[in-house]
Amino acid sequence: MADREAKSDKFMRKVLQVQEAQNRILAHIRRLERETVPLEEAQGRYLAENIAAPHPFPAFPRSGMDGYAIVAADTEKCPGGGEVWLRVVDNIPCGSVSAGAIIPGTAARIMTGAQVPEGADAVVMLEMTETREVDGVPCVGIRKPIASGANVTPVGLEVSQGETVLAAGRKLAAGDIAVLAAFGIAEVPVLRRPKVGVFATGTELLDVKEPLQPGRIRNSNSPMLQALVREAGGEPVMLGTIPDVLDLARSKLQTALETCDLVITTGGVSVGDYDIMGDLVREEAGDMLFNKIAMRPGSVTTAAVRGGKVLLALSGNPGACYVGFQLFARPAIASMQGAAELFLPEWTVILGVDYPKINNFTRFVRARLELRDGSVYAYPAAIDASSVMVTIKDSDCLIIVPPEERGLAAGAKVRAIKLL
Structure with a gap:
């Protein structure tokens, strides 16, 4: 202005x-x-510095579902209707690491989120398999070809090592707390x-x-x-x-x-x-x-x-x-507090009813927002005098009425400050 x-x-x-x-x-x-606070006290605080990932995330290749870790090339002959049978050599729950590598002709039972063993490059979902024992050895049968990388979350898919995951000036919310926890940041630098x-x-x-x-x-x-x-x-x-x-x-x-x-x-x-x-x-x-x-x-x-x-x-x-x-x-x-965003967000909304008041100064009108037919409407408070207190509780935005407006009609597009 x-x-x-x-x-x-x-x-x-x-x-x-x-x-x-x-x-x-x-x-x-x-x-x-700046000061440092425990992670559990960091919500709502503003970061004092950029936070870079100390390691990739995920830090190991991760199974995307319950099933069997396999060598994808073992399933190449399945398109002709053939069924491949692989020896099950390990069982890998979450939090465990396989004792050995998977080689052609073998498979490992694996749970969602567990580390995919060395040598395996795909996971076949449990529902696409059948099991039996051959000479006392557990085996798993697969009828469809599986592509390399299927159902495996690769190292660093979400975040690479050294990548900035949270920028200085960010107000920390629940999702940010999860990120900090995932990277082992127990003490958080804030202002x-x-x-x-x-x-x-x-x-x-x-x-x-x-x-x-x-x-x-x-x-x-x-x-x-x-x-x-x-x-x-x-x-x-x-x-x-x-x-x-x-x-x-x-x-x-x-x-x-x-x-x-x-x-x-x-x-x-x-x-x-x-x-x-x-x-x-x-x-x-x-x-x-x-x-x-x-x-x-x-x-x-x-x-x-x-x-x-x-x-x-x-x-x-x-x-x-x-x-x-x-x-x-x-x-x-x-x-x-070093906030990256100092001001409340401004939206363009549709005026829900006529606003006939005329002013020589910019007016900030208490109002409530309503989502209707995919559009956001703003409805001015019925009583918006400076001395009125009760309508504050019903307002979630301030409609901005410039002084050059000589009254506004319902349906007009107006700017509104979104109250948090």
């Missing part, structure tokens, strides 16, 4: 486009130190999880455990941010709630910046008489990154740098707080 700045109000707010705001934050984010300080401002806020009081609301933003930080791979450091007292907020902020890698606040960034976070940021204006973004909800989202740490002040409105985290905090937390 183009960087369009314009002075706006008495607070000297300058309107910044979302992408430029993201870039300004990321320019001040530092990659954290440290960032400590993210979270506190809310507002005299009106009650703790979750407190009974409702006239004119006051429970603090739902802090628990939501705590969960979002964890989802993004960070370690939330919960710093509680601060009433609208400037000195107290200043002290709490300083402590957070000294002990955390990133600080997120919610509330106090609007233009009201008691919006103290805006006042705190303006105290050291040279450190401000931005204090107004061309977006809805959350246009008053503010960011600054203090002591080399980023302070991200999100709106106190739940909807705006949620969107602001996804757009600005999540990429910052990912960048600290």
Whole structure:
């Protein structure tokens, strides 16, 4: 998006486009130190370095089924209707290795996954054979020709030795854990999880455990941010709630910046008489990154740098707080961990119903996705106001409505940010 700045109000707010705001934050984010964690604790962590295969996989020729390991050339005379009988000289279960080589005229009973013995170049499935004893020696009969390599998984079919199997910056999922285990990597190099300080401002806020009081609301933003930080791979450091007292907020902020890698606040960034976070940021204006973004909800989202740490002040409105985290905090937390992909994926989807709202700023609309007739549709939340909290739980994407759109009709193709 183009960087369009314009002075706006008495607070000297300058309107910044979302992408430029993201870039300004990321320019001040530092990659954290690497550490090593046990394999069983590596899920959800980001790799600090490329992982190369220490050996081929599979490391030995492997039987693809239960049957008999044979020399394929022994079956060449089968097309004429003849039946080949081979002496069974070994029985190879999984985890065992044959004591000798297979030579023409012999075969070895073998189980799925077992190492194919030296000399054998094919495995014939059990259902294609019959057995009998000849002079007390077990034999197996084969009626059809078998091609060399049939039902044998060769060495290195999946991965060659030295090949990169997992790249630095990858977020480790269950399949990646399986790969690491298969190659005997019990200690995994990852980047440290960032400590993210979270506190809310507002005299009106009650703790979750407190009974409702006239004119006051429970603090739902802090628990939501705590969960979002964890989802993004960070370690939330919960710093509680601060009433609208400037000195107290200043002290709490300083402590957070000294002990955390990133600080997120919610509330106090609007233009009201008691919006103290805006006042705190303006105290050291040279450190401000931005204090107004061309977006809805959350246009008053503010960011600054203090002591080399980023302070991200999100709106106190739940909807705006949620969107602001996804757009600005999540990429910052990912960048600290060396993530290869910093931003949530964007899809092109079909708008399920009319969206008539008109805005001067880009709007990020909470919505749910639905797969219908092979196409993905997005349905905006019925109530999408910045202050609305309940529809967050029903949303799995954010529809992006550019300011030049003067209302959208059902069936229109729109971009949507897929929420994880």
